[in-house]
Amino acid sequence: MSKIKISAVSYTNTKPFIYGIEHSELLTKIDLSLDIPTDCAAKLISNQVDIGLIPVAAIPMVPNANIVADYCIGSVGAVNSVFVFSKVPFQEIRTVRLDSHSRTSNNLAKVLLKFHWKQDVSYTTDPEAETDAMVLIGDRTFGKKSDHSYAYDMGEEWMKFTGLPFVYAAWVANKTIPETFIAEFNEALAFGLSHRQELLKELPVVTNFDLDDYLMHKLDFELTDKKREALSLFLSYIEQL
Numbered sequence: 001m002s003k004i005k006i007s008a009v010s011y012t013n014t015k016p017f018i019y020g021i022e023h024s025e026l027l028t029k030i031d032l033s034l035d036i037p038t039d040c041a042a043k044l045i046s047n048q049v050d051i052g053l054i055p056v057a058a059i060p061m062v063p064n065a066n067i068v069a070d071y072c073i074g075s076v077g078a079v080n081s082v083f084v085f086s087k088v089p090f091q092e093i094r095t096v097r098l099d100s101h102s103r104t105s106n107n108l109a110k111v112l113l114k115f116h117w118k119q120d121v122s123y124t125t126d127p128e129a130e131t132d133a134m135v136l137i138g139d140r141t142f143g144k145k146s147d148h149s150y151a152y153d154m155g156e157e158w159m160k161f162t163g164l165p166f167v168y169a170a171w172v173a174n175k176t177i178p179e180t181f182i183a184e185f186n187e188a189l190a191f192g193l194s195h196r197q198e199l200l201k202e203l204p205v206v207t208n209f210d211l212d213d214y215l216m217h218k219l220d221f222e223l224t225d226k227k228r229e230a231l232s233l234f235l236s237y238i239e240q241l
Contacts, residue, residue, distance in 0.1 A: 003031045004181060005049040010034040011138040012211070013073050014053060014080060015220055019199045020192020026184055037102045037169060038135075044174055051185075053230060055104035056231055059240060062174050068182050069171035069188045072223040076165040078161070079155035080218045081141050084109050085148040086133035090117045095131040097124055104168055105137045108154050111237045116161040143208030164230035165220060191203045193221055 004130055007198065008014050008021075018034070021027060024027070028136055032083070035043065041058035043049045052066060059065050076086045082105050098106040106123075124131065145151040156168045171185075196215050 004177065004211075005027060005031045005033075005052060007033050007035050007040040007052040007054075009037050009041045009053050009073070011037075011081075011144075012214070016192040016196050016215065016221070017053070017071070017189050018192070019195060020098040020188040020190065022193060023195070024184070026188045029181070029184075036099070037104070040169075043241040047174060048224065051171060051177065052065055053169050054172050055102050055169055056167050057104040057107040059170070059172055060235065062172055064174050064176075065151075065172050065226055066176075067170050067223070068173045068177050068185070069189060070186050070223055071171065071193070071221045072167050072227065073219060074140070074165055074167045074220045074223070074227050076220045077156050078153040078163075078218060079157045079166075079168070079188055080153060081139070082108070082137045082154045082168060083141050083145070084112075084133050084152040084154060085144070086150040086152065087148070088132050089150060090119065090152060093117075093119055093121055093132045095124070095133070097126070097129055097131040097134040099135040099137050100125060100127075100166075102135075102137050103106070105135055105152060105154065107165075107238050107241070108234070109135045110241050112152075112154060112157050112161065112232065113205045114241065115159060115237060122156070142206045146208070149219065152228035158234075162230065162233060162235065165224070165227050166230045166232060166234070167227045168222070170223065170231070189221075192212065213230055215232050
């Protein structure tokens with residue numbers, strides 16, 4: 001059997017999953033690449049890989065998309081790595097610079113600004129543009145909250161808006177994957193999650209950021225029914241943008 005090609009995110013939030021995969025027999029059965037979220041999605045959409053940990057906003061673009069794991073990158077409220085950083089309070093935001101790394105967080109910002117905060121905003125992807133606010137995600141946000149006048153945690157704001165948790169990325173396949181592989185894959189992911197304390201000892205210390213709290217409490221990795229409900233709701237809001 002040819003190896004199953006998998007693309008995963010290279011951020012800290014995925015390291016428990018990678019730890020589990022690297023400590024399992026699964027490693028001999030896959031080709032694993034680590035990418036930024038947008039590249040994970042692009043590889044899955046273009047059939048360069050079979051499974052990707054992709055931003056959920058990209059799911060509608062994946063041919064034959066099906067979620068293949070019991071786990072995801074999610075949060076129940078604040079996540080502490082997906083932000084709208086702003087110079088002004090949300091009522092005054094008129095211009096936003098989007099993050100080139102993630103389709104989901106950009107869309108989540110648009111959904112929150114339009115439907116939750118009810119602001120009419122223009123967006124740019126120009127990294128040099130002067131804007132009222134910016135979307136920033138992942139490890140590049142660690143320890144940066146105090147650098148900005150306002151830091152809106154989008155997991156927290158989504159919870160205020162909908163009362164639901166949020167799914168930022170899910171393990172999605174673009175073809176039918178054998179059930180035996182999926183079972184082994186879930187087992188490897190679960191192993192990684194149950195060994196987060198060991199993983200934390202291997203990670204470099206980050207100034208002004210609590211990695212233990214982030215990996216053990218802020219991130220919530222179970223793909224629950226509530227998270228699936230939130231995912232459907234989020235995708236329905238994206239269609240209305």
